[in-house]
Amino acid sequence: MKTTLLHGGRVIDPANSVDAIQDVLVRDDRIAAVGQLLGTPEAAGAELIDCTGRLVLPGLIDTHGHIYQYVTGRFGLNADMCGVYSGVTTLVDQGGASCITLPGFRNYVINTSHSRVISFISAYLVGGLEGHFYPELYRPECSDVDATVKSALANNDVVKGIKAHAELGGFARWGLDVMKKAARVGEQTGLPLYIHFGQLWPEPESGGRHVDPDSIFPAVLDLLKPGDVLAHPFSRHPGGFVSLDGEIHPLVGEALARGLKVDVGHGSHFSYKMAAKVLEAGVLPDTLGADMHGYNTSVKAPAGVPEEDEHPDEEHLFKGSSRFSLVSAMVSLMALGLKLEQIIPMATSNAAKLLGMSDTLGSLGVGREADITVLSDQSGKWLLRDNEGTEVIAPRMLQPLFCLRAGKRFDATAEILPVPHAL
Known part of the structure; x- marks a missing residue:
C-alpha cells in the first residue's frame, strides 16, 4: 500500500467549502484524509511532497x-x-x-x-x-x-x-x-x-x-x-x-x-x-x-x-x-x-x-478517487495576446506542476504548455 502526503499547500475545494493551508493524504488510489496531518499517526511513513506556496485542487x-x-x-x-x-x-x-x-x-x-x-x-x-x-x-x-x-x-x-x-x-x-x-x-x-x-x-x-x-x-x-x-x-x-x-x-x-x-x-x-x-x-x-x-x-x-x-x-x-x-x-x-x-x-x-458526476469528480472528499491537481502560483506581470492582437497583462501566473490521477503521479511535461512572457 502506497501512502503520499501533499503537505502545506493552499487546498481549494469548492465542493466542500475548503480554502485553507492543509495537507491531503492519499492512500493507494483514494483520498484518505484532508487537514493538518503532518506528524499524525495516519500520515506516518507517507511519502512527503512539499506543496508550500502551491495550489492543491480537485483534479x-x-x-x-x-x-x-x-x-x-x-x-x-x-x-x-x-x-x-x-x-x-x-x-x-x-x-x-x-x-x-x-x-x-x-x-x-x-x-x-x-x-x-x-x-x-x-x-x-x-x-x-x-x-x-x-x-x-x-x-x-x-x-x-x-x-x-x-x-x-x-x-x-x-x-x-x-x-x-x-x-x-x-x-x-x-x-x-x-x-x-x-x-x-x-x-x-x-x-x-x-x-x-x-x-x-x-x-x-x-x-x-x-x-x-x-x-x-x-x-x-x-x-x-x-x-x-x-x-x-x-x-x-x-x-x-x-x-x-x-x-x-x-x-x-x-x-x-x-x-x-x-x-x-x-x-x-x-x-x-x-x-x-x-x-x-x-x-x-x-x-x-x-x-x-x-x-x-x-x-x-x-x-x-x-x-x-x-x-x-x-x-x-x-x-x-x-x-x-x-x-x-x-x-x-x-x-x-x-x-x-x-x-x-x-x-x-x-x-x-x-457531467452529472458530482458524486465522483470535482472534490477532494475523503474516500473519493485521488484525482488532484497541483499548480504553481506567482504574482507579477505577464503579457497575454489573443488572435486579434489585443494584449492584456496578467497579474498572476498559474502553471501546472503535476497531478494525481487515481493516485498515480503525472508530471506536467506536455509539449503544448506555454512558456510565460514575464514583463
Whole structure:
C-alpha cells in the first residue's frame, strides 16, 4: 500500500467549502484524509511532497477537448498530452465521436488513456471529422436522431452530453433543421446539449439564404432546455453573445434565467474585447473548456497527416497556432479581472455537476478517487495576446506542476504548455 502526503499547500475545494493551508493524504488510489496531518499517526511513513506556496485542487476537468486522435485528422490531439501531462485529470471530448464511431473512441482513446475521458457525442453521423472543414457532411440528412439516442443511452457510462452547432454557415444552408434534430436528441436522452456559437463554416457561395447573425441566438433559445450549454461566449466571430452593434445580445439574460449554462470554450477565437463586454454585462461562465485542437495548438500532425493547410480560404476561421492549456485559460480569465476563487469552481465542482458526476469528480472528499491537481502560483506581470492582437497583462501566473490521477503521479511535461512572457 502506497501512502503520499501533499503537505502545506493552499487546498481549494469548492465542493466542500475548503480554502485553507492543509495537507491531503492519499492512500493507494483514494483520498484518505484532508487537514493538518503532518506528524499524525495516519500520515506516518507517507511519502512527503512539499506543496508550500502551491495550489492543491480537485483534479481539473476540461469541458471542451478534441482528442479523437487520428480519426479526426489534424484536428484531434492526444488525450494525455491535453490531460494528465497538462495537469488535467478529466477531459470531455466535444463531438469527436458519433453513434457510428463511439465504439472506436471507447476502445482506442477512453480505454488506453491515463486521463479520464468523457464523450459529448456528436449530433452528426460523421462526428468531428477534420474539425468540420466539410460543411455538407453536417447537413440534416447526416443526422440520425434515433441512432444517436440509442448509442448515447447504451453508453451512458461515458456519454454525458450531446454536441451541436448553431452558427452562421450552417443556418445559411439549412436553417434550424439540424439544431431541431440535435434538440430532439437532447430531449430524448435527458443529457445536456452543448451548442457551439460563433461562425464556424463560411457562408455558401450560391444557393444559401441570407441570415442575420443576431437572429441565431433567439431562434436557438426556443429549442433548448434548462441545463443545456451555450459555448464560446467570448468568440470574435459573429452569431453569438455579442451582437453586430458591439453590445451583448439582449436575450442572453433571458437564456440564463431559463437555466441555460455557459462554457468558455476558450480556443483560438477567444477575444479579450468580447470577453470584457460579456463579463461587464454580468455574465459569469459556469464552466471553463480550453478547446484545444490541432488547428490552434502548436503540435506536429499525426503520422501520415499533411502538415500544410489544405483550406486556405478558411484561414480566417482558424487563425493562429499557440501553446496553451486549461490552466492558461484560467490565467486569461484572471487577466480580465476574475478572481481565482471564481475560476476554480468552473474547472472542478461546476464541471462535475455539468457531467452529472458530482458524486465522483470535482472534490477532494475523503474516500473519493485521488484525482488532484497541483499548480504553481506567482504574482507579477505577464503579457497575454489573443488572435486579434489585443494584449492584456496578467497579474498572476498559474502553471501546472503535476497531478494525481487515481493516485498515480503525472508530471506536467506536455509539449503544448506555454512558456510565460514575464514583463
